[in-house]
Amino acid sequence: MIHPTPRLRFAPSPTGSLHLGGARTAMYNWAAARALGGTFLLRIEDTDQARSTDASLQVILDGLRWLGIDWDEGPGTAGQYGPYFQMQRLELYRATADRLLASGHAYPCYCTPERLEQLREQQKAAKSSWIGYDGRCRDLTAAQRAAHEAQGLRANLRFRMPEARVIAVHDLIRGHVEVNTKELDDWVMLRPDGVPLYNFACVVDDIGMRITHVVRGEEHFLNGIKQRLLFEALDAECPVYAHIPLILNQKGGKLSKRDPGVKSVLEYRDEGFPAEAVFNYIALLGWGFAADRDVFTRDEMVAAFRIENVGKAGAKFDPEKLQWMCGEYIRRMPPAQLLDRARPWLPHVPAAAFTSHRAWLENAAASYQERVQLFGELGPKLGWLFADPVPDEAARKNLSKDPASRQWLAAWADVLAAGDLPPSWPHDRAGADDHVKLPSKKDQPEPACRFATPQRIEAECRAFVERLGVKFGSFVHPVRAALTGTDKGPGLFDVVFLLGKDACVRRLRAAAAG
RNA sequence: GUCCCGGUCGUCUAGUCCGGCCCAGGACCCCAGAUUUUCAUUCUGGUAACACGGGUUCGAAUCCCGUCCGGGAUACCA
Numbered sequence: 001m002i003h004p005t006p007r008l009r010f011a012p013s014p015t016g017s018l019h020l021g022g023a024r025t026a027m028y029n030w031a032a033a034r035a036l037g038g039t040f041l042l043r044i045e046d047t048d049q050a051r052s053t054d055a056s057l058q059v060i061l062d063g064l065r066w067l068g069i070d071w072d073e074g075p076g077t078a079g080q081y082g083p084y085f086q087m088q089r090l091e092l093y094r095a096t097a098d099r100l101l102a103s104g105h106a107y108p109c110y111c112t113p114e115r116l117e118q119l120r121e122q123q124k125a126a127k128s129s130w131i132g133y134d135g136r137c138r139d140l141t142a143a144q145r146a147a148h149e150a151q152g153l154r155a156n157l158r159f160r161m162p163e164a165r166v167i168a169v170h171d172l173i174r175g176h177v178e179v180n181t182k183e184l185d186d187w188v189m190l191r192p193d194g195v196p197l198y199n200f201a202c203v204v205d206d207i208g209m210r211i212t213h214v215v216r217g218e219e220h221f222l223n224g225i226k227q228r229l230l231f232e233a234l235d236a237e238c239p240v241y242a243h244i245p246l247i248l249n250q251k252g253g254k255l256s257k258r259d260p261g262v263k264s265v266l267e268y269r270d271e272g273f274p275a276e277a278v279f280n281y282i283a284l285l286g287w288g289f290a291a292d293r294d295v296f297t298r299d300e301m302v303a304a305f306r307i308e309n310v311g312k313a314g315a316k317f318d319p320e321k322l323q324w325m326c327g328e329y330i331r332r333m334p335p336a337q338l339l340d341r342a343r344p345w346l347p348h349v350p351a352a353a354f355t356s357h358r359a360w361l362e363n364a365a366a367s368y369q370e371r372v373q374l375f376g377e378l379g380p381k382l383g384w385l386f387a388d389p390v391p392d393e394a395a396r397k398n399l400s401k402d403p404a405s406r407q408w409l410a411a412w413a414d415v416l417a418a419g420d421l422p423p424s425w426p427h428d429r430a431g432a433d434d435h436v437k438l439p440s441k442k443d444q445p446e447p448a449c450r451f452a453t454p455q456r457i458e459a460e461c462r463a464f465v466e467r468l469g470v471k472f473g474s475f476v477h478p479v480r481a482a483l484t485g486t487d488k489g490p491g492l493f494d495v496v497f498l499l500g501k502d503a504c505v506r507r508l509r510a511a512a513a514g
Numbered sequence: 515g516u517c518c519c520g521g522u523c524g525u526c527u528a529g530u531c532c533g534g535c536c537c538a539g540g541a542c543c544c545c546a547g548a549u550u551u552u553c554a555u556u557c558u559g560g561u562a563a564c565a566c567g568g569g570u571u572c573g574a575a576u577c578c579c580g581u582c583c584g585g586g587a588u589a590c591c592a
Contacts, residue, residue: 013592048591113590120589129516131588156590174519183517188590198592221518222587245520245585252584284526284541291528292540311520311527314585318525321542331555370555398552442550458551476551488553 002237003210006038010064010071011202011216013045014057017264020317021217021247021255022060023067024282028244029215030069031283031305038212042074043205044085047195063265067279068298073209081209086201089208093196096204096234097157097189105233106189108155109137110148132185133158154192159200159230161186167225172213172242172308179225187226199223203230211239215307218243219254242307245314247285252316272345272376273322277329281322285315295328327373335366342375348386350426357425359433364498367438367490381489385425385498388507389485398477398487399511405478406512408468412479413508415464416501422451424500438494454493461493482511 010026012018018026033040042064046052061075073079083089100106116133123131138160140148148155164182171177189200196204202223206214214224221243231238247255255262268278280295287310289296296304330338339362343354353361364385365378372378383389391399399405422432435449446455465475480492483499496504 011592015592045592051591109590111590116590124515127515131516177518179518183588185588191590195590197590202592217586218519219586220592223592243519248585254586281526286526288527288540290540294526294541313520315527316525318542321526324542327555368554371553394552439555461551473551480552486553490553492551 002212002239006033006036006212007041007210008033008038008213008215009041009043009206009209009211010069011043011045011205012060013048013051014053014060015048015051016056017266018060018063019255019262019264020278020282020285023063023069023265023278024247024285025215025217025244026064026069027067027279027283028287028305028307028310029213030071031302032213032215032242032307034302035305036213039072040070041079041081041209042071042084043209044075045198045201047086047197047201049087049195059264059266063269066265066269066275068275086196086205089201089205090194090196092208093190093201093204094194097196097200100159100189100233101157103233105160105230106157107138107140107160107186108145109133109158109186109188110140110145110153110155111136112153130183133187135186138186156188156192157190158186159189159226159233161226161229167228169225169228169241171221171224172215172240173218173244173310173312174221177221179222181225181229184222184226199226199230203227203234203236206239207231207234207236213240213242213307215242215244218245242310244310245286245312247282248314248316250316255317272342272374272378273326274329274333274341274375277326278322280329281325285317286311286313295325323373330372330375331369333369335362335369338369338375338378339365342378345376345379346382347379348383353425357429357433360425360429360498363433363436363438363494367494367498369439371489384484384486388503388510389483391481391485392487394487395481395485398481401478402474404470405474406514408470408475409478409482409508410512411468412461412464413505413512415460416496416508417505419460419501420450420452421457421501421504422497424503427500427502429500432497432500436497438498439490440494452497454491454497457496458493478511479508482507 008029010029012022012026030040044057046057057075064071071077073081074084097106119134120131137158161181161184164180166178166180168176168178187199188197190196205211224241224243228238249255249262265278269275276298279298283289283301284294287305289301289304333341342365349361364382368378368381372381422429432449432451436447436453438454440454444455446453452460462472465472468475476492477487480489480495481487483492483495483504489495490498499507
């Protein structure tokens with residue numbers, strides 16, 4: 001037994017951003033670990049020194065944290081199977097390599113990169129059915145090795161693959177699969193400088209970290225075969241494998257972090273996508289929660305998740321459904337939460353307002369709750385609350401449609417000026433927003449409030465419009481345009497309530513004056 | 515080239531293991547209608563799929579074979 005409880009890992013290489021595909025792999029590992037009551041760990045595969053960077057490590061860590069994919073062992077934790085950076089485990093690889101060398105499972109290869117590349121090209125040019133290392137150094141005598149060493153050649157260590165042998169594996173996703181080892185060549189385990197390559201480091205660490213289940217992208221399927229043989233050579237038990245299909249880009253190819261237009265997880269964060277919506281959406285790429293439900297919580301996912309239920313076919317990423325999912329989460333959020341979480345995208349809202357006008361801002365956020373899908377969309381929509389707007393094209397049209405509308409605007413301004421609307425920002429609005437919760441809904445009882453409520457404003461407005469003898473709709477549109485500068489937004493009387501007396505009167509009169 | 519995997523509405527999927535409950539269900543998108551002071555939300559309805567061809571069977575999306583199409587692998591990357 002590898003370990004009494006399940007242990008799963010996500011093992012990214014810090015060579016680029018974390019995109020949705022990587023995030024999903026991490027999530028499936030995480031969910032499987034949580035579902036099985038096991039441990040989830042993070043291992044950093046930083047052996048590609050040419051491409052690994054601290055910046056990209058940070059991006060991966062931040063991305064996972066943002067999505068709520070937390071690890072029990074890994075960077076920043078004191079797990080007992082660390083260190084969790086491969087470059088800090090070099091002695092381990094060296095020692096294991098020596099064992100393999102001694103047992104004959106590994107051998108030094110003196111072929112230069114140039115020769116190997118040439119070899120590959122020749123094989124391709126000859127339309128060879130088989131492409132790979134030709135085994136030139138496989139059976140070098142001690143004398144030949146010594147001669148190479150004497151020339152100053154430094155050897156890679158290669159793993160000696162058994163000749164034609166059928167390996168049968170049971171993959172949690174793919175089921176029973178057989179692969180003949182003749183499809184595989186002798187692969188490099190260790191570079192001359194002692195830095196291991198993927199398959200070798202991976203196995204040494206999976207053994208050392210007592211990994212019981214390996215969930216990773218299907219591009220690793222064949223690596224799984226190579227690794228299985230290595231486990232065997234080391235007399236170690238092989239973990240259970242689950243090779244999940246890739247997420248496809250719009251063109252149907254493998255989603256790559258080098259693909260232009262593929263966003264990193266942090267870009268979604270920065271654009272104001274709710275993390276739980278992104279989490280929820282990517283969970284659905286290749287896995288079904290329930291036949292009739294797409295929105296679920298993290299806990300519900302953990303309760304329902306089984307790695308073997310992940311589909312075998314690749315899924316295309318659909319930005320529109322993600323967008324919808326975001327809106328779904330935003331609408332379900334308490335307004336206070338929406339306000340707080342959207343705050344980074346509200347630079348024009350003075351910091352003090354978050355304490356002095358908390359209830360007002362919550363009402364403002366709430367009135368846009370059904371109208372935004374991302375936190376980042378809230379900021380631009382709230383501009384009219386703080387500054388008299390410049391009417392956009394649609395607003396200008398509504399303002400100029402009926403020449404008589406100027407008189408109505410002026411007249412209504414007088415009505416409002418004489419009424420008891422709440423004060424405008426930045427005046428104190430105590431007694432207004434803390435009694436009236438927006439958005440107002442039909443058939444909602446009118447709240448007790450010492451200021452005019454949206455319901456009352458509407459009732460009085462309708463009476464006013466009736467006296468005026470114009471159609472309600474044709475009155476309302478220019479008013480909205482004057483007040484907000486657009487033809488969209490919350491119910492007009494919520495707008496009036498939020499804006500308060502001074503601002504309403506001022507803007508109506510300004511519009512009336514042209 | 516060779517090996518591996520896949521193929522249900524445009525997209526994500528349920529159903530496939532244990533054939534009949536599926537003339538295929540849900541969601542996104544799209545369209546139409548309802549509500550309405552705009553936009554949005556909400557509600558109602560609609561369009562739309564078992565890749566193709568053979569078998570097996572009383573009966574196949576489900577089992578078998580072939581074809582086609584798609585993806586992955588084939589590194590001193592991971």
